[in-house]
Amino acid sequence: MPAPDPAPETPPALPVARVAVDVPLAHLDRLFDYRVTADQDEAAVAGSRVRVRFAGRLRDGFVLERVAVSDTDRTLAPLHKVVSAEPVLTPAGAALVRGVADHYAGTFADVVRLAVPPRHAASEKAAALKPDADEPPWPEPVPGPLGAYRDGAAYATALRAGRSPRALWQVTPSAAPEADWAAGFAEAARACVEGGRSAVLLAPDQRDVARLEAACVAVLGRARVVALVAETGPAARYRAFLAALHGRARVVVGNRAAAYAPVRDLGLVALWDDGDDLWAEPRAPYPHTREVLAVRAAQSGAAALFASYARTAELQAYLERGWLRPIAQDRVAVRHAAPRVRVNGDDDRALARDPAARAARLPHEVFELVRAALPAGPVLVQVPRAGGRLALVCQDCREPVRCRFCQGPTTLGSGLGHEQLTCRWCGRPQVDWECPICGGRHVRSPVVGASRTAAELGRAFPGVVVLQSNGEARLEDLPATGAIVVTTPGAEPPAQGGYAAAILLDTALLLLRPDLRASEEALRRWFAVVALVRGGADGGSVLAVGDSTGRALQALVRVDPAGFAVRELADRADAHFPPAAKVVTIDGSAPVLQEYVGLVHTPTGTETLGPVPLPAREQLPGSDGEPLLRLTLRAPVREGNALVRAAKEVAGVRSARKSEGAVRVRVDPITLG
The missing domain is CATH 3.40.50 (Rossmann fold)
Structure with missing residues (x-):
């Protein structure tokens, strides 16, 4: 008797997967539709990793959503493989990646590499088998340092009540307990968790992260805290990532790598010492963690807490716009404590x-x-x-040597067979330089x-x-x-x-x-x-x-970081530099920059500085040792988004044309010198 025919497979209710393919080309920075087969239906969930065939090659990607009908009339290719059914890229995570990419004129593929760590199959399998644990006991509460600051206790109370205050905590610098920023972060995190939400707390280096983790464990217990740092290795990092994703860890501490941690019910993002240059990502599109957390807080409605001994002009700008409120001691307390x-x-x-x-x-x-x-x-x-050479100063009176045209820093470079004094910002030679203080004509480098x-x-x-x-x-x-x-x-x-x-x-x-x-x-x-x-x-x-x-x-x-930041921001506004202006720098060879200038459509009020030569050490991959130049575009803050969009459009046109020559685009770089 012949075997009965197998029952026909039920087609998926949502047969189209929209995939973010790992292609860094700017003109392909969008989602692509693929067909989901019946055997892939259960595993190809939103946020899962897949392999797809793209332009004749197999590439990695993430399913961002499943829909019933494709926007294209073409016959869809099927997903080649569902690598993992684990939804590692949540909808909130995908929105954050998109927001950061647009903020920094980058692509989704560039940012998602920063947000989602590489898969570690053994860790993923072990996490799937791990049973849900009961609610761990709470350590005894201890008074934290926030209560020593005006509005600090009110901030913690608001977190505990489920509200989302945003604040700049001006920590008074001293070795006293009320200056323990790590204990203050742990206090805020406990209030947030007691209010039913999760927290992401960041510190710049491994030493600070270890201090922060110890403070959080003491206040919240070991089971609620996990450290997400790349330095621990791929397996440990992926285990920490999954613990946050599954909701087993309510507080994630870490460095730059933890800014995108996929916690459930995010209630608080906190960052220590935003002026540290470790917060600037060295890979394209070069996002700064302070801005990543600001975007994340705005998108999710979470509370934010930025803390430091000093104060950057960027945080001062947030304060003056009303996006942050200060938490600080009064002057009498500062004089006593510091x-x-x-x-x-x-x-x-x-x-x-x-x-x-x-x-x-x-x-x-x-x-x-x-x-x-x-x-x-x-x-x-x-x-x-x-x-x-740290800088150039007048040999007689030690006054810094500044450009007579734009007040930028100067450098000595070779030109016309001798060393020539040149501005590092506008590139103009400083012929017959004379010290405005003492009239000296000789410079030195201390x-x-x-x-x-x-x-x-x-x-x-x-x-x-x-x-x-x-x-x-x-x-x-x-x-x-x-x-x-x-x-x-x-x-x-x-x-x-x-x-x-x-x-x-x-x-x-x-x-x-x-x-x-x-x-x-x-x-x-x-x-x-x-x-x-x-x-x-x-x-x-x-x-x-x-x-x-x-x-x-x-x-x-x-001991007045606030007063200094107010004047620094005012000076930046006078000089048209961040954060009082939007700045985009473009590095490349002379032909590349010439093409760039011909393509870019800058908004009204945009200024163009340069191009000026870059040091030989700042080479780009694919530049073949060609001398690099830097072109600087700056626009008023109100036109900042338009300037960033214009820069991204040029990147799309160049990638579609397959233009030759490497180019590096940075939005509001932390170094301008």
Whole structure:
């Protein structure tokens, strides 16, 4: 008797899958329709990974949605394979990827690589078999630092009630408990979870992430917290990603890689120290994590908390637009909590004791402070990192050499058989340069080293332990015993109970970096040192060696990052630079930029700067060693979206034409120098 015919397969109710194909070409930055076969129907869910045939090649992709009818009249090719039925790209995640790509003139394919980690099959299989756990017990609540700040307790209460406040927490720099930003983030996360939602908390480097994770575990318990960082390896990163996706972890801590974490019921995004350059993604389209979280908070309706010791002009712009509200201590509390900060030679008495105080690199006040503080604990000495030319200054009076046309930083480059002084922003040569302060005509490039400083202090204080900490050999926590620690910016180790004193040497060198954000970055570095010193009530003291008339040092002495940010933003507005303007830089060879200028349709009010030569180290893949130039376009903020769209349209036209020559487009780059 012949076998009965198999029952016909039931066709899918939604036979069309709209797929985001991994194709980075700008003119193909859209969804493509594919047919879902009956055997793929159950697995090809929205958010799943698939393989499709595209232009004769198999490529990866994500199913973003299933629909009944295609928009095209062509016969649809079937999905080649459903790689995994795990919906790793949620609808909210896809919307965030699209929003970030549009904000930075990039493609969906470029951003989704940042948002979804590579699949780890064994971790995925283990996560599918893991049973749902019961609600873990809560640790006993402990008071957090937010209550020490005006509106801090109200912020936590709003989170607990399910509301979505957005705030800038101005952390007072000191080693006191109320300056513990990690504990404050954990306090906010617990309030958010108690309100029935989840939180994403970010810190710039692995050291800060570990501190933040420990604080969250202490406040919320181990089961509710997971760390999502690329440094842990593909398996651990994917397990953390799935824990957030499945709702087993309610709080995700991490660095740049965790900004897109797929938590359920997102209620809070928080970021520590947005001025750190680690937040800038080095891969196209070069998004900044601060802006990614801002886009995510706006799309999801989540609360936002940005915190730092200093304050960037970007966060100040958010405040002035009303998108953020401040959480800060009043001036009386700041003066009590922060260490006493002063500049050498800042009064007549100090100058009478040491007439050369304002000219010497190591004035007498430095030795006095070290001698007085060592019996109470360790002393930190920060020295700018030694290296190549940091900036150019007048040889006679040390005034920074600025372009006479646009006030940009200058550099010495080869030209006409000799070194020629040229602006790094507008490219104009500075012929017959003369110092506007003293009339000098000679320039120099100051360079300083930490090793020499350590040797000098070692000779001055025989018998005292002198330690060095830098990026290559960074010290860990120090005991609260007398020692001198010489460190470069960013490598300062914390000391138990805080440092008794700190000294900031060569402050002018940080200010002389040929970059738009030099003063902002210098103040951020200095406040990071101030935050390691005991509070003023405990005798903590900080001495800065430099010119006390400088704006950044005055803000440091007052411990006034807000006032500095207000003036910095005003200066940016006068100079038409971010965040008071939208800036797009285009790097490429001369023929590429010539083509670009011919294609771009800039909005009204757009200015064009350059092109100017780029250093040889900034090569592009596929440039074949050709000299690179940079073209800068800037427009008013109100025309910013139009300028970004124009840049993206040019990328689409060039990719459709298959134009030769590599090009790099950046929107509001963090370095403009």
